[in-house]
Amino acid sequence: MTGKTHVAIGFAVAVAGGHLMQPISLETYPNLLLQEGVPSSVLIQLLAMAVAVWVGSMAPDLDQPGSTLSRDIGGPLGRTKTTAFVGGLILLYLATRLPATLSFMPYLRWGFLVVGGILIMMAILKHRGLTHSLLGMGLVCIAVHWGLLVLLAEGVSFANSLFLPFLIGYGAHLVADGFTKSGIAPLYLPFVPMTQKHWHFPIYIRTGSYVDRVVLRFGAMFLIIVGFVYWA
Ligand SMILES: [Zn+2]
Incomplete structure (x- = not known):
């Protein structure tokens, strides 16, 4: 549907x-x-x-790369399973590397973790x-x-x-x-x-x-x- x-x-x-x-x-x-x-x-x-x-x-x-929400959340990374997997890993990696000097960093880090996690699930789960x-x-x-x-x-x-x-x-x-x-x-x-x-x-x-x-x-x-x- x-x-x-x-x-x-x-x-x-x-x-x-x-x-x-x-x-x-x-x-x-x-x-x-x-x-x-x-x-x-x-x-x-x-x-x-x-x-x-x-x-x-x-x-x-x-669970389906290319679906409306997949593209809304993941942008171009949400198009295919490969882009979702690679993009998800990069976001999760970046989340651990963000400098904690700026006040909005905790939010950015959470954003990266959530979107990264969703992208990885998108790549792994069967539709x-x-x-x-x-x-x-x-x-x-x-x-x-x-x-x-x-x-x-x-x-x-x-x-x-x-x-x-x-x-x-x-x-x-x-x-x-x-x-x-x-x-x-x-x-x-x-x-x-x-x-x-x-x-x-x-x-x-x-x-x-x-x-x-x-x-x-x-x-x-x-x-x-x-x-x-x-x-x-
Ligand atoms: Zn469905």
């Missing part, structure tokens, strides 16, 4: 899911924004939650393997949760409200890929071939087909609008 369709589906599920979970509701924000004197922190939180849905919706395809499984989702959630705790400690007060939007995006991606011809292996375990057999729902589509690029993508966008209008 294409990245844009995944993002549209992720947002559609987040809007519906947000309605069911009022405290983290995405669709109550338009109301808040219409009120006078909305603190800019609410706007920033809304944007951050949207980014979390967007990243979560595309994160599983980081629609670990990242498209429940085990992979659990591991990614632990990493993201830890990252958000670091943000919280750094003073980003709404960091804990970003976990669920990310999880919704990620989960919706896996379910959506279950409706494609290549399917996914939800119980995938590394080195256990019998768990790696791909599986799809009885109804499925082809990636890049008209149904993928038009019907599902615009259908999901329509649901997002309906969700906002209906619940606003």
